[in-house]
Amino acid sequence: MAKEVQAAVVERRNDPFVVKNVLVDDQPGPKEVLVHIVASGICHSDEAVRVGDAGDLPLPIVLGHEGAGIVEKVGSAVSGVAVGDHVVLSYAYDGTCDNCLAGQPASCEQWVPLNMGSGKRPNGQPVFTDKDDTTQGLGSMFNQASFSTTTLVQESNVTVVGKDVDLRKVGPLGCGFVTGSGTVFNTLKPEPNSTMAIFGTGAVGSAALMAAKISGCAQIISVDIVPERLAMSKEIGATATVNSKEVDAVAAIKELTGGKGVDYAVDTTGLSAVMKQAVDAMGINGVFAPLAVSQKELDLVPFNDLVATQKSVVGVLMGNAVPQIEIKKLISFWQKGLYPFDKLEKTFKFADINEADRASTSGEVIKPVLIMDEDYTV
Structure with a gap:
């Protein structure tokens, strides 16, 4: 089944972001997690993909890889994440290769195919499809695609955080800050x-x-x-x-x-x-x-x-970090006043994504954060 959601899509290299209705598969596979996105940071890597500086990733694509949100559904084999959990999303890793088993998921042998844009799930199906052409699968940045109101990710993408943590602030911990x-x-x-x-x-x-x-x-x-x-x-x-x-x-x-x-x-x-x-x-x-x-x-x-x-x-x-450890550590530092990352952030409405991207690229704003759910409160 598919759910109609909003996502910011880049159709061609150097095109602006277009916020449009797309379809996301809302039936998680065994190790998948469906997440309602509250907010997402904009990272320089998103702009690098948009303009082609990160190589030839498949287009059209849904970018965004600093998402924070609330879990809507989990797959049958998911053990560490539950419906209603508040989460920060980071990169995906397979968890089974030698490097992952040695505690170095940033060196995962499958890092590139998992994270660099294919948008394909383990079953080979796309996460997102074009609403007007359901044969057209969309790419997905970091297997996360957080420039969307709902996304489907792997359990390895997910770090559970306390429900007292403001999700409008912590998304950028998943990439820029953790790096x-x-x-x-x-x-x-x-x-x-x-x-x-x-x-x-x-x-x-x-x-x-x-x-x-x-x-x-x-x-x-x-x-x-x-x-x-x-x-x-x-x-x-x-x-x-x-x-x-x-x-x-x-x-x-x-x-x-x-x-x-x-x-x-x-x-x-x-x-x-x-x-x-x-x-x-x-x-x-x-x-x-x-x-x-x-x-x-x-x-x-x-x-x-x-x-x-x-x-x-x-x-x-990615800072050679294990996201499920590092993100919680950074939140702890922040709560103790030692890591004031929120001083660098400025929020924008999701519809203003191109303005936020321009502010990031120009250096006017250090860390723009898009708010997808304007009704969210801590």
Whole structure:
């Protein structure tokens, strides 16, 4: 059976989002969960798919992968989620490959086919179909498609949270915030009193910054070209800021660290020149994590740039996080006043998705959040 719902669909590359009625299969399979979406963050990865920077994902597609909502139905083999549960959605993983069994679902052997847009369920059927052409299946971002009023996901997509948690705020924990903070907590693991530079102070960079503060970094240097974002980074924990439009970022970071350079660097811009600056701004034994969804190249001379100073570059997907653990941890930090991610958010009506996307892309808003259910209250 199918249920008529609203979803924001991208028909062709570079097309705007079109909010339209589509059909979602509302009969969950054994390990599937039907979720009423209350709100969803907009992530840079959604825009990267829309314009083609994330590769050729199947179109038309329903994007959105920072959803939060309430469970409507569960499949017969679902054990950890119940009807009425309040949930945050993140990426899907199979749970059975060696990497998943080793506690690293972000390295799932089926990560790409599960998350990169096919929109197909384990039975081969699409989650969403076009209302006017039921033979036309729609793609689904992160097997989640949270730019919809109702979606059907796998149990692995779901993290149950307390019913006292405001679902209008926590959706972005499923991607942008968990990526930035998880990179720091799970991969970089900075020692207390160490130093870190974060290039780009959007949602992912800001999350890395807050995690660096929680981890006890003595110096946290944020680098950006937008003064308002740099001011916000100071508010949430940066010890110093660098406007790289006005000064040489590498020289400024070296000066701030007594000539040594930082122990860790994170880039969220995906720009070739900025990523090279991040490498150059590190000291001996520095570790660099480039996180942006970008097709730009990083040009290095391995001996000069890495070997001679024993620097390293590490790839980190989704913060190397187990969502069902990490999201709850971030909520706990937030409730204790240690992780004020909600300061970065601004809400928009679902119908205004293109305005919200523009605000995100321009840098005007760090984390836009779409409200699908305007009647929801905590």
